[in-house]
Amino acid sequence: MSSQPLRILVIGGSAAGPKAAAKARRMDEHAEIMLVQREKELSMASCGFPYYVGGTFDDRNLLICTPAGVVRDSAFYGKAKAIEARVETEALAIDREAKTVTIKHLPSDERQTLHYDRLVIATGATPMCPNAPGSELDGVQTLHSMADADALRAMRDARQVRKAVVVGGGLIGFEVCEALRLAGIDTTVIEKTGQILPFLDPDLAKLVENHVRANGPDIIVGNGVAEFLGEEGRLVGVKLENGTELPCQSAVIAVGVRPNIGLARRAGLEIGSEGGIRVNEYMQTSDPDIYAVGDCVECTSLITGKSLRAPYGDIANLQGRVAGQNLIDPGSARFPGITQTGICKIFDYSVGFTGLSVHKAREQGLDDIESATISGLDIPVFMQGKLLISKLVAERATGRIIGYHCIGPGDVSKRVATVAMAIRGGLTVEDMTNADLPYAPPYSLALDHTIVAAHVLDNKLKGRMCGLSASEVKQRADTGADCFVLDTRSPQEFEDMRLGIGERLIPLGTLRARLDELPEDKDTEIILYCKISLRGYEAAAILQANGWRNVRVMEGGIMAWPYAREK
Structure with missing residues (x-):
């Protein structure tokens, strides 16, 4: 006699849930698999919402279709995958002892009890909203669901909105900002913390802020929303915490998400320290027959070993x-953790990151770290190379790479992906200095940007170079610190653009003949730079060889300077 087919129930139909169901089907043709989804749509490409809103493409079905162009609806799941998919259906309660889930069909309010052998919770996350009066006004919304995307796209197409605010200066906030601006809407981004893109190195974040402003939108940092202002139920403006009022007809909230753990909590499943469902490496919850995946769970950092949340579509x-594989063959697949890698497009810039920033590393108790900032092209100048500015972070004692940020109009994605795998593999800075990466002029410099970053950081770790960030140099200039600032570029470059912080010009080629123009006191701090600070580094070596003991290079050079320059 044949055994009964395995009964699998998946709660949640956005990304992680459908993936688990589809993988389970591939592993077992005879399992009974059901997927329940509260929304109308299934398997939505939510990361594409801003581009649909902005008009990059017009067919909304592209957000819910396969690479072959087939819409992933209930009929598709039933016919192509033999998965019963019920939309507009909410899971109300889990009875772990009886192994049942109570569901409700939302349009009819009809309730039903479903039995399972193994269960997957993929309930996702809910957008957070500022605790401010007026958030219920017409015109205040998030960009989290297909309905949200439809509403914002309709607003764009109607062209009735002149001014909009985006509340939140993170990845989604700036993708929405670009979409609204490209639609001709006067847009302001409001960020409560002191900088946009809080996960990013502050100097790099300031460069991105400059780029956004150059493309039209305004940015307000260090100020949150105190109230959404309305007339007759409709948004007409926002009032900030400092009392400033900004007129607008639309406010898009993008301040983050909160895991949907209510169902799991009511079922008595263990919740982690970061507010998500606690799972092991097999994606099992505290109940071995219940798995959880996606934005509702906590992950493990491969760098620190600590719990964190990572609400990203690729991770889901x-x-x-x-989870799908383990539903059929328990213990056969593992998800060990993440490095926290991400990227977004902001007008002509890409902003990418992996691992920990200097600030986050210190927050996590990793104090003995070193970093290096560099500027350069992604491919040779004769191939129309574009600028990249990046920061590499490593442990001093071991040289283990723990973080990397990269911004600019060049190919950021390739560089972030390279370092993400280096972190995953536990590579050191020295490992990266001799990395065998593909080279040809259409794709890279002979020494790729990531390798150059490793070279600079290796020099710092081994005491061959002392560096300063742009913000550290600016602070010295603003406070009148006793230092000698030396620009090693050519006279023409100096005339075209300069920092305006009291710097002296001595081109690298003339430096050896003009050492008598430098401070006689060999302990005077001397700060050198050029366009990207390669000439600054070479000049520093000359000065050190001639007895100056306090020589520093401004990392990244003028291209990494995020403050006003003289022209």
């Missing part, structure tokens, strides 16, 4: 695949 799909 990876976790869904692991």
Whole structure:
């Protein structure tokens, strides 16, 4: 006699849930698999919402279709995957002892009890909203669901909104900002913390802020929303914490998400320290027959070993695949953790990151760290190379790479992906200095940007170079610190653009003949730079060889200077 087919129930149909269901089907043709989804749509490409809103493409079905162009609706799941998918259906309660889930069909309010052998919770996350009066006004919304995307796209197409605010200066906030600006809407981004993109190195974040402003939108940092202002139920403006009022007809909230853990909590499943469902490396919850995946769970940092939340679509799909395999063959697949890698497009810039920033590393108790900032092209100048500015972070004692940030109009994605895998593999800075990466002029410099970053950081770790960030140099200039600032570029470059902080010009080629123009006191702090600070580094070596003991290089040079320059 044949055994009964395995009964699998998946709660949540956005990304992780459908992936788990599909993987389970591939592993077992005979399992009974059901997927329940509260929304109308299934398997939405939510990261594409800003581009639909902005008009990059017009067919909304592209957000819910396969690479072959087939819409992933209930009929598709039923016919192509033999998965029963019920939309507009909410899971109300889990009875772990009886192994049942009570569901409700939202349009009819009809309730039903479903039995399972193994269960997947993929309930995702809910957008957070500032605790400010007026958030219920017409015109205040998030960009989290297909309905949200439809509403914002309709607003764009109607062209009735002249001014909009985006509340939140993170990844999604700036993707929405670009979409609204490209639609011709006067847009302001409001960020409560002291800088945009809080995960990013502050100097790099300031460069991105400059780029956004150059493309039209305004940015307000260090100020949150105190109240949404309305007339007759409709948004007409926002009032900030400092009392400033900004007129607007639309406010898009992008301040982050909160894990949907209510169902899991009511079922008595363990919740982690970061507010997500606690799972092991097999994506099992505290109940071995219940798995959880996606934005509702906590992950493990591969750098620190600590718990964290990572509400990203790629992570959700990876976790869904692991859970789906383990539903059929328990313990056969693992999800060990993440490095926290991300990227977004902001007008002509890409902003990418992986691992920990200097600030986050110190927050996590990793105090003995070193970093290096560099500027350069992604490919040779004769191939129309574009600028990249990046910061590499490593442990001093071991040289282990723990973080990397990269911004600019060049190919950021390739560089972030390279360092993400270096972190995953536990590579050191010295490992990266001789990395065998692909080279040809259409794709890279002979020494790729990531390798140059490793070279600079290696020089710092081994005491061959002392560096200063742009903000540290600016602070010295603003406070009148006793230092000698030396620009090593050519006279023409100096005439075209300068920092305006009292710097002296001595081109690198003339430095050896003009050492008598430098401070006689060999302990005077001398700060050198050029366009990207390669000439600054070479000049520093000359000065050190001639007895100056306090020589520093401004990392990244003028291209990494995020403050006003003289022209």
